[in-house]
Amino acid sequence: MGALTVFGLLSALLGQDGVWLWLAWIALAVPIATVVLFLIRPRA
């Protein structure tokens, strides 16, 4: 998760075109999606 976040942070900064922006958005959305997934899943 950490590596994915760092990749997302850097890809938008270092990337030259839209593909890198999309990769950044997806990579940084993964932690948010993970939290939502575990918070809404059925009772543990």
Add this chain to the structure above:
Amino acid sequence: MSPRTIRVWSAVHKWTSLLCTAFLLVTCLTGLPLIFHEEIADWLQDDPPYAVLPADTPMAPLDAMVAQARAHYPDQIVTSLFVDDDEPKVIVFMAPSWTTFTRAPDSRHWLKFDARTGALIRDSAAQPPAAAFILLLFHLHADLLAGLPGALFMAAMGGLFLAALVSGVVLYAPFMRRLRFGTVRRSRSPRLRWLDIHNLLGVVALAWMMVVGFTGVINELSQPLFAVWQATDVKAMLQRWEGTAPPRAPELGSVDAAYRTAKAARPGMLVTSLIYPGSPFGTPFHYVLWAKGNTPLTSRLFSPALVDARTGQLDAVLDMPWYLRALELSRPLHFGDYGGMPLKILWGLLDLATIVVLGSGLYLWLRPARMRAGSPADEIDAPAPAVGN
């Protein structure tokens, strides 16, 4: 990990967190609207629209805009110019005097011009009061309204935050060893539920919090870092000017000529600002013109050209030292303003996650674990939270 080692790391986590939590909460709460400050400013401003002109319309003379600004405030000084590369605007910054500006940089005000027509669009003295609220939020976020001492204090709080994150990582594995990743025990006590949420959000947003925390610390040190550069590289460059009197206002050469000289000295770069001689952010003898690249990365990296303010001749093209390059690179990674609106929204969500981590840590500290009172059963799976142990 031995129980003693866990106790030591728990103490580090507890005290580093406790000392910085209140200030980090202020930072996160004020940072949330600041992520969207450009959108909020656009929404609040009621400036007249720019003139509709062909895209290749050349820029109006900067000297004429400066003359207009001086005519509006004849007793004041021009401190700097900003030439926007996003919008067709030029901002002329003014202040009552260099003494006042050096003592209180917020004493400066600005006049906004249409870059193609040279027409005055807005005087900051007439801006909506709500716009000043963003500036207030920024200072609360960056220095608690206390200037440099506040910024250094916040840098120290950022350092404690980083220590809390590292100690939290060290503690995460032993504390979660009997639980599956992401477990939130909703059927147990509220304390355990918040402990699990604290651990989940903390570990998932860890890398983002580390990067934003570390770059925040670097940003807080921007003033001292810039002062070091002025006291070393710039001072060495200015040695041959010793004994020379700084230029008086009537001696200052053309701003347009200085702008053209800097553009020629920095080919392929955009010259976006000009600092007047006498500014604490410049030198006593030069127009300092800052140029930047035009790729996502190089647009964050600024390089100065020094133009003799009397003669208009190029005097030096300086390379920035590594610590100021690090500062420049840390800015986008702290502000989250380099990847469009989706990145800003993700930044906001991760900021909210950090607020929950801080708030839950505080809650866990205020409601100590029952195991301390001799009833360990409920907490044994996950002995200690962030600030709550």
